[in-house]
Amino acid sequence: MNMNTITKLTANLWVRIAFGVVVAAVLVVLPLISSKFVNYQLGLMAVFAVAILGLNIVMGYAGQVSLGQSAFLGLGAYIAAYLVTADLGIPEPLVVPVSLVLCAVIPAAVGLVVALAAARLRGLALAMVTIALPIIGIPLAKRFREYTGGAQGTTVSWLRAPDWAEGFLENDQWRYYVVVLIAVLMFLLARNLVRGRMGRAFRIVKENESVAIAMGISPYRYKVMAFTIASLFGGVAGFMYLGVVQYTSPETLSFHTSINMVAAMVIGGSASILGTIFGAIYFVLVPSVANEVDSSLTALISGAILLAVLFLVPGGVVSLPRRISQVARGLARRRGGEAPQNPSDPAHAPVTTGPESTEKNKGKRQGQ
């Protein structure tokens, strides 16, 4: 089957609906037949998918370097932990929704304040400001011990399966459903966002700020917007993190996590919603895979996998099908066979502008 048939297939409404139904069915059924360990891993993937999605909006779509996403993840987790453990007089059934809202609002507000100052900077200077967030966050988390539990962190026991689900849903399954539901909603939100007016503005700001100004789009405003949205996603991911891991400590904010999330985003596919999911799967699975191979060499193995992916599919895992057909065409041409002409489908372009445009450029350069 060549690319043309695939594009035609994906364009068909019924196929899309069927695909959606199958994905939904798999997401619903998976936790029921999986062990607690698998459910935990799946939950973590949902958590980091949302965090990386936020990162992708600010880095992939709006083109601004952010190395501080773990700070918002940690902030969200701490807010949820505090609301769950402290006795603030919030009625029992409202604790979860209230903390979810606050986990979105407070990190977004913090992100907004930081971005108002930081978005005036460009490139490396901006990256430096974002690096500072986890570096400041860790000592703060240790110092405000009454709220954070200090270096030992806070252990919680919440998001347990409700009473009406007793007998057919266990805690891990319930937690999975909650976080996956939130993740699905966040993904729908992000999808609408990047496909709409704001997404287009982000892309223009990323490509050329002068053009953006000429078109009446304020780069500053949209950069601040992208940062704020990324912080909101980070905070929500923090809420989900506390739901899955049931624990938070200064380690959650660790700068290392930020860097790994950036790597996962690039590997999955920059400026791609689908790529974000691949990135999250990579983020959670690779350490486990490396552990399976040889647990005393995990850093080495993870590094090797990272390099291999970047060499083989520079546009991220999401560009794999295109990359395969590219390589196949190249081979066919070398054998003397006439390669089928295959102009990229315009319907596809808006989803994956980033990698696709670079691929096209490459093709041009090779052709010259």
Next chain:
Amino acid sequence: MMNFRNAGRISGVVATGAIAALLITGCSRGDDGTGEPDAPSPGITDTTLSLGISSPLSGPTAGPGSCSVAGLYTYLEAKNADGGFEFGDGNTREVTLTYLDDVYDPAKAVSNFRQMVDDGIFAYVGALGTPTNAAILPIAQEEEVPQVLLITGATMFSSNQEENPYTFGLLPTYYSEGFAFGELLAERGEVTVATLAQNDDYGDDYLAGFEAAIDGSDVQIVASATYEPSDPTLDSQVTELAASGADALLSAVSVTPLQVGVLTKAQSLGWTPDIFLPSNTSTPATVVVPGNGAAYPAVYSTSLTKVPVSPAFAEDEDVIAYNEAFELYGKTITETYTPHCAWSYAEGAILEQAFLKMTEPTRANFLEALHSIEDFQAPLLLDGITVNTTDPTLPAIQGINLVQFNGQGYGPVQ
């Protein structure tokens, strides 16, 4: 070609059917065979027993993390090669160790723990790290998996046995280390002390122990300062403390380069008090020698074990056995020695004692056996330091030996 409309409908029907089928079968998941009380726990047969550990094997804490696995692995494999472990029920079992890397990340540690529980480990032993173990603690209680002999000085793991009956630590707490220093000074009479402590639970535990010991004595704290582990230098804190001219400095600094900086800065200011170093930043080769500890009248620290790499212990039987076995097994995990290697090696011997007392192949019986060891002189532990597990609210090793720097290594306090 297939009609897409039909394809869509068919896959929808198939998916719905699949959900229904799985919903029905799926509900029976998760019966772990915990029904009968006498049934063997997971991870144990008549000939084998499997243990698990998750520690940082890469990243900044890789050194201590690898050693906390390597020493235990060495002890277990050497004993397995020797025919296996004898158990109280008359069986001889081979004890295997699964070890995974968590990079000091609590989320990964939980993931590793869950994976190993899925794979059917009998017990989780000797893991290093306060945050990682804290994250696992509630899950260990929920899954009823022993999480024992942990390599951490935090008091939280052993103190609450009513809520956390499946968890307890191996090492003396930071509190008891600080207490030992305080006791030494309290005996001396009138002494002034300056304290420098990390601004978190680690530093607090240390100071609390020290203050408890000097309470009511003539020892007086005349200056105190705190720092953050991320501080680039502690020069300003040391300068401030030096102004007090105290007779002794309790330097509860856990970061190696910072501790070296404290030692060099104080002497450059002409302040040479007696120095008290915590056990994790007192290694001669990396701290005291680079910091020119010889300039001070006395440098004290605490020690639990003989040092296998030190010539002072080269003739010791335990050390010879350890070095031979480590060459064969531990080397595959790490080549650099930290005290954690010796601690986890001793931990292997403590487990062996518990196995000898185990009469039933259950986790409950294992915990019972593990809590009934009295005055056991584990290999590599210094003379006078013994293992006592009968008080479950305390870690397995409580004794602390104060030692004094003698130019090359540590010797008895003079």
